[in-house]
Amino acid sequence: MAGRIRDEDIALVRERTSIADIISESVTLKSAGGGNLKGLCPFHDEKTPSFTVAPGRNVYFCHGCGAGGDAIKYLMDAEHLTFVESVERLADRAGIQLRYLEAGPAPVRQQHGQKQRLVAAHAAAVEFYTGQLGSAGARPAREFLAQRGFDKAAAERYGCGFAPDAWDLLTKHLRQQGFTAQELITAGLSREARSGSLIDRFRRRLLWPIRDLTGDVIGFGARKLFDDDDGPKYLNTPETPIYKKSHVLYGIDHAKREIAKQGRAVIVEGYTDVMACHLAGVPTAVATCGTAFGADHIGVLRRLLMDTDAVAGEIIFTFDGDAAGQKAALRAFEEDQRFVGRTFIAVSPDNMDPCELRLAKGDMAVRDLVARREPLVDFALRQVLDRFDLDTVDGRVEAMRRAAPLVAKIKDREKRPEYVRKLAGDLGMEIEPVQRAVLAAAAAPPKAGAAPDTRARPAPVEGEVDNPQLTVERESLKLALQVPVLAGPMFDALGAEVYRHPLHVAIRAAVTEVGGAAAAGTGGAVWIEAIRDACADLGAKALVGELAVEPLRIDGEPDPRYVSVTLARLEWGAVTARIRDLKSKVQRINPVANKDEYFALFGELLSLEQHARALREQAAGGL
Incomplete structure (x- = not known):
C-alpha cells in the first residue's frame, strides 16, 4: 500500500x-464584484451563472447545485481524479516536491494515479510519433500534409506524427520507459494480437494528438495513408478512462482562449479543417472526434462562451453542403435548443470544407465563409421546405406541419412572430393557419422519455430572509471563514450557544474543533477545508462552501470595527433572547414562596439588561 501525502505538503499545495x-x-x-468571479457551473446545466470563485480564499461554490471546495476538490469533480491524483497534479504545476508517510514496515514509493500514468504514456507517445514524422517511411504522411497546405511549422504546432510500419515499435519503446502492458492497453495505445502478444494500435498512419482543455494529450486521431490499409479512413483512440469521445473537441486547447474572448466557436468536421481555420485567421475552430456533435460538447462550449440568458454566445457550424452535411446541420438544430446564444451555419458555395477552401482560394476565403454565415433556423427551415412541392396544396400543408415545430423551438420568443410571417410567405399561405400550427407545436408536451430536471440545490436556511438574528449569525461565520486573522479572538470569545440555527451551531463547533479563528494563520483554502472536514453534518459542510464565497454585507474591505459591530449584534441577539426567557420565568415565580430563586433570577436579569444596553451601543451603525 502506498504512503499517504504529508498534511503540511497538502496545505502547501492549497496555499500555492x-x-x-x-x-x-x-x-x-467574469467579475462578480467584491473580488469574486462568476461563471457557468461545470457540474450542472444552467443558463444564469451561479458558480462563484473567491480567488482571495482559493475556494469556489455553486449556488445552483451546491458544489464547492478548493482546487483539489475541483479537479476531483471536474476531471474525476482521486484526492491523491489531484494533489499530485497541482503539486507538479506549482513545483512542489511531495513527501509521503511510510505505509507498513518500510517506505513504499507513492505511485502516480491512473490518470497521470495514462497521460504520461500519451505524452511519451507524442514524442515518439513526432520523431517518426521525419523518417523515410513517413514520406506519405509529409506529402499528405503538404498537399493540404501544411508546412513543417504547422505540423509541429499541432504535434502531427507518424505511426511507423512496424507491429510493436511504440509498445517496446513505452515498455522500456517503465509503462506496463496493462497501462498501454488501458490507454488505447496498444492492443493484444490474436497470438496474445502486445502490438501497437496505430500503424502506417498520420497522427494528430487530441488534447483536453488543460492541454494534456488524451488520445489520437489516425488517418489512413496507404491503399492496402484495409482499416477505416480515420481511426481514433477507443474509449478509455481519460478519452470520452462525446466530451472531446479537437483543437479546444488552441481555441479556448479565443472562444472565450470572442464569444464565438466555429464547429468544423475534421482535424485538417481545424488546422486550416486556425492558420487562416479563424482561431475559434474546433472539431468533434469520431462522433456527432452532441449535448456533452455543448456543455464544454457553453462554459467557455459564457452562454447565459444575459450573454449570448455564437456557434457557427461549417458542415459540408452534401446530404450528410445537411442532415448533420438539422441534427445540430435540435441540439441548438440547449444554447441560449445565436447559432449559425456556414456552407461554402462549392461545397468545399475549410481545408479545401483554403487550398483553392486562400485564407481570406475561409474568413469570408465564416463571415457569410446564416442563422441555423433559416437553413433548417429551407431544408424542410425543399423536400416538398410547394406548388400543390398537399405539399404546402405538409411542409407547414413539418416546419412549424422548428419555429416553435426558437428560443428567442420575440423572433417567433417574424419567423411565422416568413414561413407563411415562403409557403404562399395566409399567416393565421401557420400561426395556429406554430402555437400548437409550442404547446405540445415534451417527447416521451425526456429527463426531468432533477438537479440538486442546497436548501436555504429556514427563516433567514426575514430573521435578522440568522442573518447576523451567517455574517459572523463568514467573517471567521473569510478573514479569520481579523475576526480572531473577538469571534472565538463567543461560543456556539449564541447561535440559533443548528447548521450555524455545527459550523461554530467545527471552528472550535480546529483550534479557533485566532489559530487560522493566513486562512484561505487550507483553513476553509479544515472547517469543512470538521463538520459532521453534511448540510453544514455544504454551507461552509457557500459562506466561504458569499460577499460580506459591507462595501469595501472589512475592518476591526465591522467585526466588532457584527459580533456585538450576534451576542445582543442571544442576550435579548435570554432576557425574554428570564422575564417569563420571573413572572411565573412566587417571590414569597421562592424568595432565593426569585432574587437570583432577578439579579441575572438586571445584569443581562445592562449588558444588552452596552451591546446595543456597540452594535450601532447597522449592517
Whole structure:
C-alpha cells in the first residue's frame, strides 16, 4: 500500500495554487464584484451563472447545485481524479516536491494515479510519433500534409506524427520507459494480437494528438495513408478512462482562449479543417472526434462562451453542403435548443470544407465563409421546405406541419412572430393557419422519455430572509471563514450557544474543533477545508462552501470595527433572547414562596439588561 501525502505538503499545495487559474482553463469567469468571479457551473446545466470563485480564499461554490471546495476538490469533480491524483497534479504545476508517510514496515514509493500514468504514456507517445514524422517511411504522411497546405511549422504546432510500419515499435519503446502492458492497453495505445502478444494500435498512419482543455494529450486521431490499409479512413483512440469521445473537441486547447474572448466557436468536421481555420485567421475552430456533435460538447462550449440568458454566445457550424452535411446541420438544430446564444451555419458555395477552401482560394476565403454565415433556423427551415412541392396544396400543408415545430423551438420568443410571417410567405399561405400550427407545436408536451430536471440545490436556511438574528449569525461565520486573522479572538470569545440555527451551531463547533479563528494563520483554502472536514453534518459542510464565497454585507474591505459591530449584534441577539426567557420565568415565580430563586433570577436579569444596553451601543451603525 502506498504512503499517504504529508498534511503540511497538502496545505502547501492549497496555499500555492491559484484556483482562478485552474478553473479558468475550463470555465469562463467574469467579475462578480467584491473580488469574486462568476461563471457557468461545470457540474450542472444552467443558463444564469451561479458558480462563484473567491480567488482571495482559493475556494469556489455553486449556488445552483451546491458544489464547492478548493482546487483539489475541483479537479476531483471536474476531471474525476482521486484526492491523491489531484494533489499530485497541482503539486507538479506549482513545483512542489511531495513527501509521503511510510505505509507498513518500510517506505513504499507513492505511485502516480491512473490518470497521470495514462497521460504520461500519451505524452511519451507524442514524442515518439513526432520523431517518426521525419523518417523515410513517413514520406506519405509529409506529402499528405503538404498537399493540404501544411508546412513543417504547422505540423509541429499541432504535434502531427507518424505511426511507423512496424507491429510493436511504440509498445517496446513505452515498455522500456517503465509503462506496463496493462497501462498501454488501458490507454488505447496498444492492443493484444490474436497470438496474445502486445502490438501497437496505430500503424502506417498520420497522427494528430487530441488534447483536453488543460492541454494534456488524451488520445489520437489516425488517418489512413496507404491503399492496402484495409482499416477505416480515420481511426481514433477507443474509449478509455481519460478519452470520452462525446466530451472531446479537437483543437479546444488552441481555441479556448479565443472562444472565450470572442464569444464565438466555429464547429468544423475534421482535424485538417481545424488546422486550416486556425492558420487562416479563424482561431475559434474546433472539431468533434469520431462522433456527432452532441449535448456533452455543448456543455464544454457553453462554459467557455459564457452562454447565459444575459450573454449570448455564437456557434457557427461549417458542415459540408452534401446530404450528410445537411442532415448533420438539422441534427445540430435540435441540439441548438440547449444554447441560449445565436447559432449559425456556414456552407461554402462549392461545397468545399475549410481545408479545401483554403487550398483553392486562400485564407481570406475561409474568413469570408465564416463571415457569410446564416442563422441555423433559416437553413433548417429551407431544408424542410425543399423536400416538398410547394406548388400543390398537399405539399404546402405538409411542409407547414413539418416546419412549424422548428419555429416553435426558437428560443428567442420575440423572433417567433417574424419567423411565422416568413414561413407563411415562403409557403404562399395566409399567416393565421401557420400561426395556429406554430402555437400548437409550442404547446405540445415534451417527447416521451425526456429527463426531468432533477438537479440538486442546497436548501436555504429556514427563516433567514426575514430573521435578522440568522442573518447576523451567517455574517459572523463568514467573517471567521473569510478573514479569520481579523475576526480572531473577538469571534472565538463567543461560543456556539449564541447561535440559533443548528447548521450555524455545527459550523461554530467545527471552528472550535480546529483550534479557533485566532489559530487560522493566513486562512484561505487550507483553513476553509479544515472547517469543512470538521463538520459532521453534511448540510453544514455544504454551507461552509457557500459562506466561504458569499460577499460580506459591507462595501469595501472589512475592518476591526465591522467585526466588532457584527459580533456585538450576534451576542445582543442571544442576550435579548435570554432576557425574554428570564422575564417569563420571573413572572411565573412566587417571590414569597421562592424568595432565593426569585432574587437570583432577578439579579441575572438586571445584569443581562445592562449588558444588552452596552451591546446595543456597540452594535450601532447597522449592517
